[in-house]
Amino acid sequence: MNILLLKQVALFSAMIGGVIGIITLIPFIGTLSFLTLILFLSAIIIVYLKRHDLLGIIDMREGAILGAVIGFSSFIAFFVVFAPLSILIGLLIRTYYVGHLLRMFITDFGGFFVMILLLLFLALISALMNAFSGLTTAYVYELLSGLKKAENENIDFEIK
Numbered sequence: 533m534n535i536l537l538l539k540q541v542a543l544f545s546a547m548i549g550g551v552i553g554i555i556t557l558i559p560f561i562g563t564l565s566f567l568t569l570i571l572f573l574s575a576i577i578i579v580y581l582k583r584h585d586l587l588g589i590i591d592m593r594e595g596a597i598l599g600a601v602i603g604f605s606s607f608i609a610f611f612v613v614f615a616p617l618s619i620l621i622g623l624l625i626r627t628y629y630v631g632h633l634l635r636m637f638i639t640d641f642g643g644f645f646v647m648i649l650l651l652l653f654l655a656l657i658s659a660l661m662n663a664f665s666g667l668t669t670a671y672v673y674e675l676l677s678g679l680k681k682a683e684n685e686n687i688d689f690e691i692k
Contacts, residue, residue, distance in 0.1 A: 537587075541598055542605040545577055549606030553613030557621065573606055574599035574662035575669040582673065589677075592670045599666020603659040611651050 552569050556562040568576070578598060581587035590598070 538598070538601055541577070541581070542601050545573065545602040545606040546609035548573065548577065549609035550613040552606070553610040554617065556610070556614055557617055569606060569610055570603075570658050571661050572665045574602040574666040577602050578666055578669045578673075590670050591674070592667050595670025596663045596667040599669075600659040600663035602666065603662025604655050606662075607655040607658040608651070611655075 549569065552565050552573075555565045556569075578587065578590075578595065
């Protein structure tokens with residue numbers, strides 16, 4: 533697996549995770565965008581990269597690795613954007629919004645430690661679900677195209 537490709541995919545998925553963090557603040561769309569983030573964001577990103585010829589032939593193992601990287605980095609970026617914005621909205625509106633719970637966690641060190649552990653746990657769950665989604669997407673592409681990657685073949689970039 534190409535390390536440069538993994539870094540680019542992680543950065544791209546982090547940007548999309550930040551955008552989903554903003555979209556999740558909208559009440560009726562928030563649940564759908566959060567489920568998209570957790571369950572199948574990697575399938576969307578892999579299909580996008582394949583459509584624009586930014587990703588070469590991948591096998592199922594590489595699809596799972598890409599999915600895990602996409603899931604973990606997008607959830608971390610989602611939380612970094614979502615948590616401060618929800619705290620700010622909770623302070624401005626003065627309701628029992630998600631900001632109230634996050635304010636309670638930030639006020640003392642134990643709550644902050646629990647919040648970091650919860651973030652890592654949910655990011656790992658997102659990585660696991662997106663790894664399966666990426667594996668399934670790579671398998672479907674392999675079935676539809678009929679192209680299989682050779683054992684020692686590395687076709688990630690096209691040099692022109």
